[in-house]
Amino acid sequence: KKIVAALAALAICAAALVAPALAQDKKYTIALIPGLTTDGFYITMRKGAQAAADALGVTLVFQGAPDFNPVTQVPVLDAVIAKKPDAILIAPTDKVQLVEPLRKAHDAGIPVITVDTFIGSGVYQTGAGEADFPLSYIASDNILGGEIAARALAKAIGDKGKVYVSNVKPGISTTDQREEGFKKEMAANHPGITVLETQFNDNDANKAASQLQAVFARNPDLVGVFGANLFSALGAANGVQQAGQTGTVKVVAFDAPTSIVDNINTGLVDVAIAQHPAEIGYFGVVSAYAHLTGQSIPVAIGTGFTIMDKANIADPNISKYLYSE
Ligand code: T6T
Numbered sequence: 534k535k536i537v538a539a540l541a542a543l544a545i546c547a548a549a550l551v552a553p554a555l556a557q558d559k560k561y562t563i564a565l566i567p568g569l570t571t572d573g574f575y576i577t578m579r580k581g582a583q584a585a586a587d588a589l590g591v592t593l594v595f596q597g598a599p600d601f602n603p604v605t606q607v608p609v610l611d612a613v614i615a616k617k618p619d620a621i622l623i624a625p626t627d628k629v630q631l632v633e634p635l636r637k638a639h640d641a642g643i644p645v646i647t648v649d650t651f652i653g654s655g656v657y658q659t660g661a662g663e664a665d666f667p668l669s670y671i672a673s674d675n676i677l678g679g680e681i682a683a684r685a686l687a688k689a690i691g692d693k694g695k696v697y698v699s700n701v702k703p704g705i706s707t708t709d710q711r712e713e714g715f716k717k718e719m720a721a722n723h724p725g726i727t728v729l730e731t732q733f734n735d736n737d738a739n740k741a742a743s744q745l746q747a748v749f750a751r752n753p754d755l756v757g758v759f760g761a762n763l764f765s766a767l768g769a770a771n772g773v774q775q776a777g778q779t780g781t782v783k784v785v786a787f788d789a790p791t792s793i794v795d796n797i798n799t800g801l802v803d804v805a806i807a808q809h810p811a812e813i814g815y816f817g818v819v820s821a822y823a824h825l826t827g828q829s830i831p832v833a834i835g836t837g838f839t840i841m842d843k844a845n846i847a848d849p850n851i852s853k854y855l856y857s858e
Contacts, residue, residue, distance in 0.1 A: 560592060563821050564613045565814065566606065566623040567597040568649065569736075573790045573856030574763055574810050575624065578648065580857055581811030582622070585818035593818065594618060601701065601736045603630040614638050620821035622814075624649040627704045632664045639666045644824055648672065648817045649810070650706045658832050668824055671817050671834040673808045675707045678838060679714025679761075682785045683723070685804040685840070686757045689783040693725035694756035697748055699765040701736045711761045711787060729755075734765055741768025742775060749776050756782060763788035763856075770801050789841060789855050797846050807839040807854040 565582050567575030579595050586593035596613055598605035606626045613621060614637055621638050625631035625647055632652050638645050645667045647655075653664025686696060698715055701708045712731060719728050732748060734741040741764065749755050749772075758773070760766025766786030773782045780800045786793060789807035796802040813836050820830045839854040846852060 578814035582814030675710035676714035679711035683718035696757035738768030742772035745772025
């Protein structure tokens with residue numbers, strides 16, 4: 534009996550010694566679901582996420598839909614949940630429509646962190662509301678981004694005239710907030726500027742270009758446009774060029790694909806507001822890993838902007854924030 538008891542005690546001690554080592558050696562799998570796969574913003578976010586995954590010995594799975602749409606994103610999310618990753622990082626394509634699909638992950642015990650966009654109000658872990666279950670929100674301050682855009686456009690047009698916002702579609706937290714910040718700043722501090730009705734392009738640059746020309750046809754005194762994300766901005770800029778209004782109709786662009794450099798240098802785009810998507814991806818993976826290994830994590834992490842224009846775009850400390858392709 535004594536021998537059995539001693540052996541059992543030994544086994545418990547051995548297990549205690551081995552268990553922490555096993556926990557540390559566990560290879561975590563973290564899934565990153567972007568808004569869409571073919572967008573320099575999310576491609577750059579993936580790079581940052583991969584850098585953190587490599588540093589931490591985590592397996593990163595990047596899986597997304599080809600367009601920015603809840604109808605195509607939700608099946609991707611379902612497929613990811615079925616594979617039971619240790620954590621999910623996701624840029625939800627709609628504030629409301631992704632709540633229930635993400636709750637499935639939460640109910641299955643998979644921690645959820647949202648990157649770039651949020652669900653519900655974006656204020657998580659409050660115990661209030663139906664969409665506060667994600668652990669953290671890691672993103673740019675998009676209201677501030679809209680305000681920066683408004684100030685840049687106001688400066689470019691001498692603080693007077695007609696402008697409008699080229700936007701994706703209502704319901705996306707980021708682009709809704711950029712429009713909100715833009716309009717708030719214009720209303721508060723730029724009385725000489727009239728903001729015309731927003732044009733929604735469904736993330737289709739060609740549509741944004743046609744809309745620019747239609748708005749210009751109705752308002753030949755149009756002086757500026759704010760493209761509220763990468764495709765809206767590229768499309769609006771193309772529309773300005775096609776209308777033969779380069780330099781006359783000023784363009785402020787959110788996001789910084791490499792093609793923006795030419796557009797800035799030729800004067801088609803006055804200012805581009807680059808986000809720091811690699812930072813978002815990096816801190817997304819670090820936060821998920823911290824949570825999985827028993828650390829507490831911030832409920833929100835804000836990343837910054839780099840404002841690009843003709844005067845600074847050649848500076849490597851600025852151009853390093855251009856997105857990857
Ligand atoms: O502007 C980014 C992102 O922040 C937004 O949520 C959706 O559009 C982009 O991915 C750019 O295309």
